[in-house]
Amino acid sequence: MPSDLGHALLGLLARRPSTGYDLARRMQRPVGWFWTAGHSQVYPELARLEADGLVEHEVVPGRGPRATKRYRPTAVGTEALRTWVAAELEPQPVRDLEVLRLWSVWLVDAEAATDLVRRVRAGHAERLAAYEADLATLDGVAAAHDPAAPDFASRLTLVGGVLTRRAALEWCDWMLAELTAADRP
Incomplete structure (x- = not known):
């Protein structure tokens, strides 16, 4: 195996x-x-x-x-x-360094917390742009819509990446708003 x-x-x-x-x-x-x-x-x-x-x-x-x-x-x-x-999927252990750091973000000052979230956001934005660029190469490719073709599987995983990164950006924007709101009197 x-x-x-x-x-x-x-x-x-x-x-x-x-x-x-x-x-x-x-x-x-x-x-x-x-x-x-x-x-x-x-x-x-x-x-x-x-x-x-x-x-x-x-x-x-x-x-x-x-x-x-x-x-x-x-x-x-x-x-x-x-x-x-x-085959059946086994539960996968989650190891996400960004989330692990964010889980302890309460320990740093607002400026450091905001900086961390901005860096996390920038990474997600960069990955989103790369996914979108790769996905664009499949525009007009008939095989990208044929479930028996490798390009179809590539399109599936790239769309999943795009949707996941968009959600991550939305989360980062929400965190930044929360941090900004916490700074206000």
């Missing part, structure tokens, strides 16, 4: 065969919007997936002195990914 990272890599490879280097880059964006892994984690995971018969590679010309491996999922790997996608 692949790890969560293994499933992420299988999902990327199901979209298109890739080298380890390409996978590491694609783990930054678009997958990095919702799941992260370092470059150093990709290659060992690919080796595990290959040892388990879930991916295979072909040697292709590369830029460096060593041959380059381009990976693709095997039929078993694709089936393992399908099974995982449809």
Whole structure:
């Protein structure tokens, strides 16, 4: 059974065969919007997936002195990914550093609290702009409306990101209003 990272890599490879280097880059964006892994984690995971018969590679010309491996999922790997996608979800632990800091914001003065909320808001605004830009690349793409196409799944996750970030901005604006109201006599 692949790890969560293994499933992420299988999902990327199901979209298109890739080298380890390409996978590491694609783990930054678009997958990095919702799941992260370092470059150093990709290659060992690919080796595990290959040892388990879930991916295979072909040697292709590369830029460096060593041959380059381009990976693709095997039929078993694709089936393992399908099974995982449809399986029951287990509750996920929540680890949100922004919310953890905001939970203790009462300990700092109003200026520091306002500064924190503004920084949090700026981060959400930046992410929203990136999601909207990525989503715009799918405008007019027929496959983005075909439930059997990778672009459809990309559109679903990007719309989810847009809606989530808009809600986060609304929350930040509310917090700023609360902080401003608290400063008034």
